[in-house]
Every structure is written in C-alpha cells, then in structure tokens.
Amino acid sequence: MPLLGKLLAPWLRMGVYARLFMPIFVIITVVLVVRYSMLFESETVSANARYQRSASELATYLHNTLLPAVQASDRSAIDRALHDALLLNADLAALSLDYPGGHLDVRRAPALPPPYPHWFEEFEALQPIHHPVHLGAASLQLAFEPTLPLAGVWHTLRQQAVISVTNIIIIYTLLGFIIFANKRMLRQLNAATNRFHGGDYATRMEVSGTLEARVLAETFNNMAQRVQALVDKLQHSEQSLSRQLDRTMRAQEQLQAQKERIEVTLASIGDAVITTDLTGRIETINEVAQQLTGWPESRARGQELHQVFVLANNFGQHSLLKSMAAIYAGGEVVKVGNQSLRHRSGRAMTVEYTANAIRAAHGRVEGSVLVFRDVTERRQLMQQISWQSNHDILTGLPNRTALAARFENEVMRAREHNYLLAVCLFDLDHFQQVNDLLGQGTGDEILKQAASRLHDFAGQRHYVARLGGDEFVLLLPELRGRGDVEQAMDQLLIALSRDYTCDGKPVAMSASVGIAVYTGNEASADSLLRHADQALYQAKITGRNRYHFFDADLDEQVRTHHNRRTEVRAALRADQFRLYYQPKLDMRRGRIIGMEALLRWEHPQRGIVAPLEFLPIVEHSDVIIDIGEWVLREALRQLQQWRHTDPAWVVSVNIAARHFQRADFVERITAILSEYPDVPPHMLELEILESSALSDINHVRAIMQDCQALGIGFALDDFGTGYSSMSYLKRLPADILKIDQSFVRNMLEDRDDLHLVSAVIGLARSFGRAVIAEGVETVAHGAMLMRLGCDLVQGYGIARPMPADEVLEWVAAFGARAPLWQAAARLAPIVSLHETEESPTTSLLPLA
Numbered sequence: 001m002p003l004l005g006k007l008l009a010p011w012l013r014m015g016v017y018a019r020l021f022m023p024i025f026v027i028i029t030v031v032l033v034v035r036y037s038m039l040f041e042s043e044t045v046s047a048n049a050r051y052q053r054s055a056s057e058l059a060t061y062l063h064n065t066l067l068p069a070v071q072a073s074d075r076s077a078i079d080r081a082l083h084d085a086l087l088l089n090a091d092l093a094a095l096s097l098d099y100p101g102g103h104l105d106v107r108r109a110p111a112l113p114p115p116y117p118h119w120f121e122e123f124e125a126l127q128p129i130h131h132p133v134h135l136g137a138a139s140l141q142l143a144f145e146p147t148l149p150l151a152g153v154w155h156t157l158r159q160q161a162v163i164s165v166t167n168i169i170i171i172y173t174l175l176g177f178i179i180f181a182n183k184r185m186l187r188q189l190n191a192a193t194n195r196f197h198g199g200d201y202a203t204r205m206e207v208s209g210t211l212e213a214r215v216l217a218e219t220f221n222n223m224a225q226r227v228q229a230l231v232d233k234l235q236h237s238e239q240s241l242s243r244q245l246d247r248t249m250r251a252q253e254q255l256q257a258q259k260e261r262i263e264v265t266l267a268s269i270g271d272a273v274i275t276t277d278l279t280g281r282i283e284t285i286n287e288v289a290q291q292l293t294g295w296p297e298s299r300a301r302g303q304e305l306h307q308v309f310v311l312a313n314n315f316g317q318h319s320l321l322k323s324m325a326a327i328y329a330g331g332e333v334v335k336v337g338n339q340s341l342r343h344r345s346g347r348a349m350t351v352e353y354t355a356n357a358i359r360a361a362h363g364r365v366e367g368s369v370l371v372f373r374d375v376t377e378r379r380q381l382m383q384q385i386s387w388q389s390n391h392d393i394l395t396g397l398p399n400r401t402a403l404a405a406r407f408e409n410e411v412m413r414a415r416e417h418n419y420l421l422a423v424c425l426f427d428l429d430h431f432q433q434v435n436d437l438l439g440q441g442t443g444d445e446i447l448k449q450a451a452s453r454l455h456d457f458a459g460q461r462h463y464v465a466r467l468g469g470d471e472f473v474l475l476l477p478e479l480r481g482r483g484d485v486e487q488a489m490d491q492l493l494i495a496l497s498r499d500y501t502c503d504g505k506p507v508a509m510s511a512s513v514g515i516a517v518y519t520g521n522e523a524s525a526d527s528l529l530r531h532a533d534q535a536l537y538q539a540k541i542t543g544r545n546r547y548h549f550f551d552a553d554l555d556e557q558v559r560t561h562h563n564r565r566t567e568v569r570a571a572l573r574a575d576q577f578r579l580y581y582q583p584k585l586d587m588r589r590g591r592i593i594g595m596e597a598l599l600r601w602e603h604p605q606r607g608i609v610a611p612l613e614f615l616p617i618v619e620h621s622d623v624i625i626d627i628g629e630w631v632l633r634e635a636l637r638q639l640q641q642w643r644h645t646d647p648a649w650v651v652s653v654n655i656a657a658r659h660f661q662r663a664d665f666v667e668r669i670t671a672i673l674s675e676y677p678d679v680p681p682h683m684l685e686l687e688i689l690e691s692s693a694l695s696d697i698n699h700v701r702a703i704m705q706d707c708q709a710l711g712i713g714f715a716l717d718d719f720g721t722g723y724s725s726m727s728y729l730k731r732l733p734a735d736i737l738k739i740d741q742s743f744v745r746n747m748l749e750d751r752d753d754l755h756l757v758s759a760v761i762g763l764a765r766s767f768g769r770a771v772i773a774e775g776v777e778t779v780a781h782g783a784m785l786m787r788l789g790c791d792l793v794q795g796y797g798i799a800r801p802m803p804a805d806e807v808l809e810w811v812a813a814f815g816a817r818a819p820l821w822q823a824a825a826r827l828a829p830i831v832s833l834h835e836t837e838e839s840p841t842t843s844l845l846p847l848a
Contacts, residue, residue: 021175028168035164036157043156044125047149051091051126055144058089059133062140066097070138073101082106087779093128093145099138114147116154126150185213192220201228202344236298274370275358278328280305283367292351292374294344309370312340312348327357327368341372349376392466394444395451403465403473407525410463410477414518420479421518424489425532426454426496428470429510429544442502446509453495457488473529482517482549489513489547497545512539513547541616568601568614569623572630576602579634580801581651583810584772587782588791592811594650594685596794597635598801599627619656628659629672632684636676638804639683645808652685652715660688661699666706673710681711687738689717697731704733715772719760729767737764741775741795748780761790 062085069077082095086108094107114121126146133140188205195203203224205217272289276282285293285300285308293300295308305324311317316339323334337352353372357365390402398406407423414421428450435443447470454472458464463475476488493513499506514536516528523531531550539548571577581595601609618624635651642649659665673681686707688700704714715736729737739760747754757773764771773785776795785793799810 021172024171024175028171032164036160039160040123040125040153040157043153047146047153048126051144051146051149052129054089054091055129055131055142058085058092059131059142061085061088062142063133063135066133066138066140067135070097070099070101070135073099075101078104089144090148091144091146092142094143096141096143097138098140099135111147115151120150120154125153181210181213185209185216188213189216189220192224196224196227201231232296232298239298271371271373274300274305274309275367276305276324276370277367278365280324280328280368282308289372292341292343292349292372305368305370309353309372310342312342316340323355324368327355328365330357330365337375341374349374351375392451395448395466397451397455397472398463398465400465400467403463403467404525406463406465407475407529410475411518411523411525411528414477415520417478418520419477420481421528422476422479422485422488423516423518423528423532424474424476424485424547425467425514425516425529425536426450426472426474426492426511427513427536427540428496429512429540431470431509434507434509438502438507442507445502446500446507449500450496450509450511454492457492457495473532479517485515485517485549486547489515493545493547510545512536512544514539514550515547516550564614564617565621565623568618569626571601571603571614572623572626576604577627577630578602578608578803579631579638580803581638581807582794582801583799583807583814584650584652584792584794585798586791587786587793592646592814593648593792594652595807596652596687596801597631597638597654599631599654600801615656619658622658624656625659625662628655629668632669632672633675636672636679636684639679640676642807643678643683645811650683650685650713652687654687654717657689660686660703665703666710669707669712670710682713685713685715685736687715687717701731701733708733708735729763729769734769736770736772736792739771739773739790741773744773744775744781744785744795745777748784754784757785757790758788761788765789 062081065081066078069081078097078099082097082104083106085095086092086106092108094105096106097104126149128146129142129144131142131144133142192203192205201224204221207214207217207221272292273284273286274282274289275284282300282303282305285295285297290296290300293308293310295303300308306317306321309320311320316336319336323331323336327334333354333356335352335354339351339353340348341351342348351372352375353370355368355370358367358369360366390398392399410421428446431443431446434446447466450470451464451466451472454464454474458474462477465473467473474492476485479485493511496511497509500509501507514532514534516531516535518528535548535550539546542548578600580598580600582598583592584594584596585591586593599611599615601611601614603609615624615627618627631653635653639649639651642651662668673679673684708714713735714733715738716732716734717738718740719737737760739757743753743756747757761771763769770792771790772792772794773781773790774794776782776785776793777797779797781795781797782793785791799814802810
C-alpha cells in the first residue's frame with residue numbers, strides 16, 4: 001500500500017482534467033480489445049458464409065452444365081464450361097475432371113501476393129475448400145482458396161483501426177487544449193491578484209480566450225473597479241476632513257459655496273474643462289474631462305497638467321508645455337486641433353483644445369483654463385468617407401477607382417524603367433451557381449476569403465483590387481519574364497482552390513485567370529485590362545481552374561469563334577446533321593429496351609464530326625435551340641418507323657440547358673409531338689445534365705412536371721459528376737438516373753469509383769428511381785453492375801452508336817447473344833457493396 005501511494009501521489013497532485021488521461025486510456029484500450037475481438041469474429045463468420053455459399057452455388061451450376069456434356073463426351077463444351085467457371089468465381093483456384101473420355105485439369109494463373117500480411121493467415125479463420133462434384137461416371141474436384149475473403153476481413157479491420165486511431169488523437173488533442181486553456185487562465189488570475197495586492201488598484205485582466213476565461217476576467221475587473229472606487233472615496237473623505245480641521249466654520253462655508261458654483265458651472269459645460277494654478281498644477285477637472293482622461297478628480301487635483309492631459313506624440317506634448325508657459329506669462333489664447341490624447345487605460349482619441357489665462361479683476365494672471373473635446377468620431381467619419389471612395393466595402397480591397405490611378409502609375413513606371421508588368425484578371429468558377437444555391441451570405445463570405453488570400457499573396461510588392469462581383473485584378477510589377485508570372489499563378493490557383501469555410505462547412509471553389517503582359521509597347525491600362533478579360537474568357541472555355549495568357553492571335557480567335565458558329569448554323573440549314581443510335585440493354589432479361597439518339601455532323605470535307613467539336617461553340621446561343629428541335633423531330637420520325645419492330649422501345653434525346661430552360665419549352669415540345677400523332681409521348685425520354693438542372697431548380701422542376709404530364713420521361717445524365725445530393729434528387733422528378741461512364745469504366749480497378757456507382761444505385765433505389773449505367777465494355781462490368789442491382793446498361797461492350805439503317809440488322813444479330821446475358825444474370829444476385837469487394841469479378845473479355 002505505501003508503494004501504491006507513492007505511485008499515485010503525482011497523479012493525485014494533477015488537476016482534474018490531467019487525471020483523466022490515464023482512465024481514458026485504460027477505457028479506450030479495453031473497449032478496443034473487446035471491439036476488435038468481436039469485429040474479427042463477426043467479419044470472419046460472415047466472410048466464411050459467403051465463401052462457402054459461393055462455392056456451393058458454383059458446384060451446383062457446374063453439375064447442371066457439365067452433366068449433359070460429359071454424357072455426350074463433348075470435349076469442347078466440357079473445356080469451355082471449366083474455363084468459364086474460373087470467370088464466375090474469383091475464389092476458385094483449380095478444377096480437376098475425371099471422366100470416361102479422359103482427365104482435364106484447369107488452374108488459375110498465379111495471383112498477386114495477398115493484400116494482408118502473412119501473420120494474418122495464421123489465425124486460420126478461413127480454410128481452403130475441396131469440393132467434389134459427382135457427374136455419373138465422371139468426378140469433378142473443385143479447389144477454392146480463401147485469399148479474397150481474408151482480404152475483405154483484413155480491409156475492414158484495417159479501416160476500423162484507422163478510424164479508431166483518429167478518434168483517439170482527436171480526444172487527447174481536445175483534452176490537452178482544455179488543460180492548456182485552464183492553466184493559462186489560472187496564471188493570468190494569479191498575476192493580476194498579486195499586482196492588486198501590491199497596491200496597483202488600476203490592475204485589470206484582459207477579457208479574451210475561452211468563455212470561462214472571459215467570465216472570470218470580467219468578474220475580477222468588476223471587483224477591482226469597486227474596490228478602487230471605494231479607496232478613492234476614502235481618500236477624498238480624508239482630504240475633506242483635513243480641510244475642515246484647518247479652517248473655521250465660516251471660511252469653509254464660503255469655500256464650499258465657491259466650489260459648488262464652480263462645479264455646477266463646469267458640469268453644465270458640454271466640453272471637458274481643466275483649470276490650473278500658475279505652477280501648472282490642476283485645481284479643478286469636470287466630469288467630462290475625467291471621462292476623457294481616465295483620471296478621477298481626487299487623483300487629478302494637484303497633478304501637473306501634462307501628467308493628466310497626455311498627448312500621444314512628443315511634438316504635441318512639447319507644444320502644450322510651450323503654449324501653457326506663454327499663457328502663464330500673459331500670452332494670448334491658444335487653439336490647437338487634431339491632437340491624439342492618451343486615456344489613462346492606454347487607448348487614444350483625437351481631440352482639439354483651447355487654452356487661455358484666468359485673470360483677476362486688475363488683469364493679473366492667476367491660472368489657466370484648458371477646454372477640449374473628443375472629435376474622434378468626426379475624424380473617423382471623414383477618414384471612412386475617404387476610405388470608402390477608394391475601397392470595396394465587402395472585402396476591404398482597393399476598388400476600380402483606386403485601381404485606375406495605381407494602374408496608370410504602374411504602366412508609366414514599367415515604361416520608364418523598362419520592366420514587365422503583368423495584369424491578372426481573376427474570376428471564381430461557377431460562383432453564381434454557388435451563390436444561388438447556398439445564398440448570398442455564403443457568396444459574400446467566399447468573396448471575403450478569396451480577397452484575403454489574394455491580399456496575403458500581394459503583400460507590399462504587388463497590388464490587388466476588386467472590380468466587382470467575383471472579379472479581382474492583381475498587378476505584378478518588375479518581372480524578369482513570363483516564368484515569374486507562371487510561378488505566381490501556380491501558387492495562387494492552389495491557394496484559391498482550397499476549400500472555403502462557410503458556417504463551419506467546406507465549400508469547394510476554384511478560379512480562372514486571364515493574363516496580359518505589358519512589354520514596353522504603347523498599350524494603355526484600359527487595353528491591358530481588356531486583353532486580360534479576353535484571356536480570362538479563353539481560360540473559362542478551355543476548362544476553368546487554369547490561367548491563360550493573351551497573345552496577338554487572341555483577337556483573331558474571338559472573331560473566328562463567331563465564324564464557326566455561323567458555319568454550324570449553315571450546316572443545320574444544309575441538312576448535314578445525322579442521328580446515330582446506341583442500344584440500351586436489360587442484361588437480366590437479355591432484351592433491348594430502347595436507344596439513345598446521338599448527334600453527328602456529316603461534314604462535306606471533314607467527314608463525321610463528333611458533337612464535342614461543334615456543340616460547345618453554339619451552346620450559349622439560340623442555334624442550340626434550333627439543333628435541339630431538329631433532333632426531337634428526327635428522333636420522333638425514326639420512332640414512328642420502329643414502332644412496328646418493337647412498340648416498347650424508348651428513344652432518349654439530350655436537351656441542352658439553354659433549350660430546356662426556355663419559357664416556351666413545354667409549348668414547343670407539345671407542338672412537335674403533335675406532328676407525329678402515331679408516336680405515344682411515353683416512347684420519348686429527355687436527358688438533361690445534372691449540373692444544368694440545378695441552375696434554377698424550381699423552374700426546371702416545373703418544366704419536368706409539365707412534360708411528365710404529357711407522358712414524356714426524364715433521365716438525369718452524367719449523374720454523380722455535379723452537385724449530387726439527396727435534396728436535389730428529391731426535388732427533381734426524374735424517372736431514371738444515368739451513371740457517368742467515367743465511373744463505370746474504372747470501377748473494377750478504382751475502389752472509389754466502385755463505391756460511387758454503388759451509392760448512386762442505392763440512392764436511386766431509395767427514391768424509387770430507375771438507374772442505367774453508361775460505359776459498359778466487358779463481361780466483368782456487366783456482372784458487377786447486376787450484382788450491385790443495376791440491370792440496365794449501354795456502352796461499347798454492347799454496341800457502338802450506329803446509323804438508323806443499321807439498327808434493325810444489329811438487333812436481329814443480337815438475339816444470338818441474349819442467352820449469354822441471361823445465364824450471367826442467374827449467377828449475379830443483387831448483393832451489397834461489401835460482398836462485391838470480397839469477390840470482385842476479374843474477367844475483362846469484351847461483349848462485342
């Protein structure tokens with residue numbers, strides 16, 4: 001027991017918060033041991049069940065598939081079935097078949113080393129499986145290895161371990177912060193108490209830090225103020241008593257009456273008043289003067305004037321002493337303005353004062369009077385007016401007016417000293433969308449944070465200003481070459497693309513930059529800014545989140561953009577556009593459910609031109625509307641012909657945001673549908689980009705509901721690449737979600753893409769939406785999507801886009817491959833993402 005007491009003594013002397021470290025550590029350790037023991041057991045049992053079930057299902061499948069082939073001694077069918085088995089179960093390592101016609105062995109190629117350490121295998125949680133299958137006179141042996149199930153268990157344990165370590169670090173960091181703040185508060189209180197005990201009754205604690213520290217400081221300061229007032233009152237009482245003992249009853253009454261008249265007079269004056277004797281010592285100080293100087297009358301009386309009326313600069317103090325000496329000698333009145341008076345607490349204010357002599361009836365100087373007033377607010381108002389005329393109110397940066405003066409000066413200096421000057425025009429990408437979706441308050445906060453980052457970079461050498469909206473200008477003078485500008489822009493784009501914190505939540509944002517470089521020519525500031533604006537436009541249309549330099553060819557490029565738009569309009573009038581169709585497949589039923597109409601330009605010289613080469617040129621003009629209506633009519637005309645082939649087909653058409661958000665869109669599409677009365681509206685599906693749907697979600701929702709009332713379906717295209725969220729999905733009445741092909745194409749190699757695909761499928765299922773995946777190129781893609789619960793697909797693995805006259809021939813040929821999908825569907829039940837991670841499909845064989 002004495003030994004235990006010695007060991008616990010240091011711990012008991014600690015503060016309450018410090019003592020918590022050890023019990024928290026013990027509790028965390030016990031919880032982690034119990035948790036991971038249970039987690040390991042649970043994950044192992046679950047993985048083993050799936051592992052055993054998958055092996056049993058494959059054995060059943062092989063029994064049904066191989067039995068007819070063995071009985072017919074069909075060697076090629078047997079060999080194909082054995083090799084297909086390796087594709088259907090990733091845990092299968094080898095197969096061995098003995099039958100009357102011979103012996104066959106099939107083994108999987110050597111796999112990569114397992115993703116878990118070798119010691120993890122020693123727990124013997126999962127064992128290899130050797131499963132015999134009896135096929136009449138033949139015998140089949142299946143050998144399974146638990147490498148992938150063990151990898152899944154290891155991944156779960158490691159992921160949970162990372163989360164646990166992160167939580168422990170956060171807990172101890174917060175506890176350490178609490179201990180630090182508590183000790184700091186106690187140190188400050190102890191120091192202030194010692195000073196107060198030593199007789200410094202003006203001691204006050206700084207009100208800052210945590211809520212507890214501020215409350216403690218305010219409590220101490222209130223107490224100190226009351227004690228100081230009591231001490232001052234006692235001293236004043238002692239002085240009054242002393243004067244009463246030294247004078248008669250009549251002399252004291254006269255003195256008191258005179259004092260009261262003076263005090264009433266001084267109190268009635270709105271300005272601060274101090275009177276002194278000929279030695280410069282204070283005789284009276286009214287209430288206003290006490291407030292402005294911080295000196296109570298009891299302490300100020302008898303002090304020299306410059307000790308109470310303290311001017312903050314030496315020149316002002318010297319001038320005061322010189323003026324008062326002249327007044328005592330009979331000089332004239334002195335008036336001084338714009339002086340900085342230091343309050344006893346240390347804060348400063350701007351005052352103006354008038355000093356004059358106090359004279360007796362015969363003109364002899366008996367003292368002086370100093371009258372002063374606080375003009376801080378008036379001066380600040382003048383300074384504020386001057387500041388606001390040259391600065392942006394929201395961000396505090398110089399405004400367009402201040403920029404104009406500085407800009408011309410920098411151009412002149414660059415011309416005189418022969419150095420380069422870079423003009424950088426910044427614009428925040430998609431700022432208007434963020435401002436509309438999250439509110440103006442969030443937008444203003446983003447602008448202030450962006451301005452702060454630009455200001456920090458500019459420092460004293462460079463110059464930054466806000467033009468308005470989300471546009472900023474940065475001047476980079478005295479450059480050695482273009483490399484200096486590129487280095488600066490690389491740093492700034494990284495700084496501006498960091499998340500912005502608004503109401504405690506991160507908001508993603510990036511910026512684009514247009515750069516014009518002054519090299520000594522006769523360009524003006526206005527022309528440089530215009531050139532930077534043209535370069536900014538190029539940065540925007542080439543992808544955003546980048547910078548672009550203005551060059552001599554830029555003006556020509558801008559002009560040719562209009563010419564290219566004219567060429568696209570002429571191609572529409574010349575009937576050079578064609579629709580290609582890409583089939584959509586229900587994999588589980590092995591059935592074509594419809595087509596997507598894709599636009600192509602049959603150029604007389606360039607041949608077939610993809611839409612990305614010409615649609616971006618016209619997407620912000622009314623030409624895109626004319627093209628959209630042509631596509632609708634052509635798709636409906638083709639549907640009218642295909643109705644006799646399959647009346648259940650649905651053709652989807654992509655609609656541009658500018659076209660879809662027109663006020664008369666519903667009226668126009670109603671008129672187009674009336675031109676093809678044999679085509680039911682439910683055979684038409686409109687695809688809109690997720691990002692365009694969110695620009696004005698209420699307007700888009702209303703249009704979608706009006707179209708759905710006609711029978712038209714809707715699909716959200718490229719879902720997952722924009723601002724996907726449950727709130728948007730709830731508000732947009734789309735019938736189907738299209739998973740972007742960039743995620744589907746890489747989901748077998750990229751776990752993040754696999755998670756995203758699974759999340760979109762789950763989200764669609766939760767909201768009762770259908771889901772279709774683009775970019776299906778292999779058997780593995782299709783099998784994985786069916787396992788996740790997505791049966792509808794399109795992609796090169798099924799068919800490439802084709803002209804309309806080739807569609808029916810392709811559909812007829814596809815019938816021979818449909819059973820393959822149905823067979824794969826029977827082996828691809830809907831499972832969770834966790835199960836797909838443990839048994840990923842590895843085949844990369846193309847479908848078509």
